[in-house]
Amino acid sequence: MARADSTGRQVSRIICVALGIALFWPSEVSGQTQASRSNLRIEALRVDGGPRIDGLLDDDVWLSAPLLSEFTQQEPDEGAPASERTEIRILHDGNSLYLGVHAYDSAPDEVIATELRRDGDRILEEDNIQLILDTFMDSRSAYMFVVSPVGAQLDQQVFDEGGRDRRGSGSAINRDWDGVWSVVAARVADGWVAEIEIPLVTLRFPEGEPQSWGINVMRNIGRKNEQAYWAPIPKPFGLTRVSLAGSLTDLESLSRGRDLRVKPYVTGGARGQRDGTIADNSAQGDVGLDVKYGITAGLNLDVTINTDFAQAEVDDEQVNLTRFALFYPEKREFFLENAGMFTVGTTNSTGRIADLFFSRQIGISATRQEVPILGGARLTGKVGANNLAVMDLQTGGVGDDPGENFLVARYSRDILDRSQVGGLVINKQASEGGHFNRTYAGDMLLSLTPSLTVEGFVAGTSSPDPSEDNLAGHLRAGWLDQSWRIYTEYTDLGANFNPEVGFVPRVGIRRSKVHFEGNPRPGRWGIRVMEPMWNATYITDQTGRLVSRQFHHMVATNFENGAVINIMHNRYFERLDSPFEVSSGVSVPAGDYTFWDLILSFRSNPSRRIFYNVSYSPQTFWDGDRTDWTVQLGARVTDKLATSAGLSRNDVELPAGSFVADVGSLQLDYGFSPKASVRTLTQYNSLTEQWSNSARFRYIHRPGSDLYVVYDEVRRGPDDTVSPFLEEVRDRRLIVKLTYLMSM
Numbered sequence: 001m002a003r004a005d006s007t008g009r010q011v012s013r014i015i016c017v018a019l020g021i022a023l024f025w026p027s028e029v030s031g032q033t034q035a036s037r038s039n040l041r042i043e044a045l046r047v048d049g050g051p052r053i054d055g056l057l058d059d060d061v062w063l064s065a066p067l068l069s070e071f072t073q074q075e076p077d078e079g080a081p082a083s084e085r086t087e088i089r090i091l092h093d094g095n096s097l098y099l100g101v102h103a104y105d106s107a108p109d110e111v112i113a114t115e116l117r118r119d120g121d122r123i124l125e126e127d128n129i130q131l132i133l134d135t136f137m138d139s140r141s142a143y144m145f146v147v148s149p150v151g152a153q154l155d156q157q158v159f160d161e162g163g164r165d166r167r168g169s170g171s172a173i174n175r176d177w178d179g180v181w182s183v184v185a186a187r188v189a190d191g192w193v194a195e196i197e198i199p200l201v202t203l204r205f206p207e208g209e210p211q212s213w214g215i216n217v218m219r220n221i222g223r224k225n226e227q228a229y230w231a232p233i234p235k236p237f238g239l240t241r242v243s244l245a246g247s248l249t250d251l252e253s254l255s256r257g258r259d260l261r262v263k264p265y266v267t268g269g270a271r272g273q274r275d276g277t278i279a280d281n282s283a284q285g286d287v288g289l290d291v292k293y294g295i296t297a298g299l300n301l302d303v304t305i306n307t308d309f310a311q312a313e314v315d316d317e318q319v320n321l322t323r324f325a326l327f328y329p330e331k332r333e334f335f336l337e338n339a340g341m342f343t344v345g346t347t348n349s350t351g352r353i354a355d356l357f358f359s360r361q362i363g364i365s366a367t368r369q370e371v372p373i374l375g376g377a378r379l380t381g382k383v384g385a386n387n388l389a390v391m392d393l394q395t396g397g398v399g400d401d402p403g404e405n406f407l408v409a410r411y412s413r414d415i416l417d418r419s420q421v422g423g424l425v426i427n428k429q430a431s432e433g434g435h436f437n438r439t440y441a442g443d444m445l446l447s448l449t450p451s452l453t454v455e456g457f458v459a460g461t462s463s464p465d466p467s468e469d470n471l472a473g474h475l476r477a478g479w480l481d482q483s484w485r486i487y488t489e490y491t492d493l494g495a496n497f498n499p500e501v502g503f504v505p506r507v508g509i510r511r512s513k514v515h516f517e518g519n520p521r522p523g524r525w526g527i528r529v530m531e532p533m534w535n536a537t538y539i540t541d542q543t544g545r546l547v548s549r550q551f552h553h554m555v556a557t558n559f560e561n562g563a564v565i566n567i568m569h570n571r572y573f574e575r576l577d578s579p580f581e582v583s584s585g586v587s588v589p590a591g592d593y594t595f596w597d598l599i600l601s602f603r604s605n606p607s608r609r610i611f612y613n614v615s616y617s618p619q620t621f622w623d624g625d626r627t628d629w630t631v632q633l634g635a636r637v638t639d640k641l642a643t644s645a646g647l648s649r650n651d652v653e654l655p656a657g658s659f660v661a662d663v664g665s666l667q668l669d670y671g672f673s674p675k676a677s678v679r680t681l682t683q684y685n686s687l688t689e690q691w692s693n694s695a696r697f698r699y700i701h702r703p704g705s706d707l708y709v710v711y712d713e714v715r716r717g718p719d720d721t722v723s724p725f726l727e728e729v730r731d732r733r734l735i736v737k738l739t740y741l742m743s744m
Helices: 002-023 028-039 060-064
Strands: 041-043 072-075 086-092 096-104 128-134 142-147 153-162 172-174 182-188 191-199 211-221 226-229 246-251 260-275 278-296 299-307 373-383 386-395 404-415 419-430 436-447 452-462 471-480 484-493 509-518 527-541 546-559 564-576 580-583 586-588 591-603 610-621 624-636 641-654 657-673 676-685 690-702 705-716 728-739
Touching: 060 086, 086 211, 096 128, 142 191, 278 373, 299 386, 580 641, 580 657, 586 641, 586 657, 591 624
Parallel strands: 041 246
Antiparallel strands: 072 226, 086 096, 096 191, 128 142, 128 211, 142 153, 153 172, 182 191, 211 226, 211 246, 260 278, 260 728, 278 299, 299 373, 373 386, 386 404, 404 419, 419 436, 436 452, 452 471, 471 484, 484 509, 509 527, 527 546, 546 564, 564 591, 580 586, 591 610, 610 624, 624 641, 641 657, 657 676, 676 690, 690 705, 705 728
């Protein structure tokens, strides 16, 4: 117990010192933020009736709208005027915010826009306009909306400016949030235009009038690989740096109506499962309800009854050649909205070290099977400088496993200009048997200057069986400016630290890391920027004995044409106290091992019609050898059809045995329109000898209301030897789901 207490006290002292420094630190950020917003302001114009959203920009109401037209390049020529003119007009009628976009282009036939699917992966790589709104003017959180020349939509929530000491957009971004908004776009003779309507009920914002919001707009010109901003953003950062945004001022008479939205759903379909000679075929159908109510303009209550995730996309196949659990991202809609408000952990660290709350621990079993969620509620939002996030969910029992109740409560308070302190409590309680697991944490995020960030947490867990060494702590200091990215971090995870509703793949360790990264710009040979980096990671057990070490060297070269060449070299030390089974029947004996890898990769410009990634990695591996290679090829066949195929191979030779692990995938996307699309995905994993096929059709029949048709199947070779070459269907499902959003 003394060792655990020592760990907690040590990290707690460091965090207390950091908080003390923060309270007396000169607030340089405030000056920079205020200067940016005072110099770039646009007054909100309220009109009695908004324009028709038809993509024509011919309504008279646009003539009096305030205009944004002075855009400045970040890439390739920082500080220069944008090479193409952009006009953004902004209006509101008290119920909705309207934007009129005219993106002039001297070569309109060369505008790149093929992705039609909502939230499609390629929207950000093609021509687009990106809008960000910091509605609470807190220089931390924001809503982001992206529109393409063919009317494709992408939206996301931003927390902590997307990750404070990362270049561009970092980890604190929720790409899967789906807001209710409308857009119609069209190509015209001198470029492209778009009309956007964002109902105010989609946004949370403070009470009071008049009020101001942070606002910025970025235009991406695909063929030139050019990014231009209304409020200039220096090169280390991206649009999510809302502390450097301009201001939308004099917002008055804003209404969210009754702020009540009811969204029922109905599903129907069939499922067939087979285990050897036993088959189980059944019809499936269900109904449920989601309710969203705005308690205040900044505080939102969500209630879910008989929660359904039939439309969630399948997980990507992965091969695990490590000793630790793989991470599969959350894809279920209910858990994605405001997900960043519940986050405490090592979110800015490379890899997954400690996520104290991981929503996939709710409603999904350890074998990635669905567990029914009977219902629950979530309260999230902001009141003044206080951020609140509370969620309570009840799952049903499956087989001999009882149902469980999950309570997650997170509070934080904004301090200084862009800093925050808070706490987290998680309780997991079995409905029968008395088992529980609890996590407690306190955390901080301090932005001491525009470049210097300090963050960390202290945490503990408890379960029915008392145990020592159940504390954890993390501290990180990062520096990011136009020339350097430097950070150091220390993490201490007790051997019995056990957050069952989190994701912590390795405990009983003390981890230290230091990282140096530059970004020189040679200005020749077609190179835009180089990113040489070096870092070292040391991991010991709780007695200080070295168990893992990694030295990482990398040079990435980004070219003006959008291509990237990357060269990496890693040297490893690993200590095994017990044998490790790498693959079925192939084990590595206990002992000390040193090995290395070399990774060579090339990625073409992903906005091109034909794009590809290739990588090759020769390496030593434990007491043997290993060769990895990956090939991915994609094509935008037409403006509606896109496809990509990938194959990765791990060829491993060890004294205990050899094996080859292959993962292949084929994806097809077809966009009938911005409201209707279909995606199919076929995957193969040689280690599990499993084929999977998935098809997902989505039709947005009105904003916020969808029709889904989903087909999934898993094929695997039969266990019997009668037909060893016949792949049989083990699980097949066809589901139709209809949702209908009613706003009141």
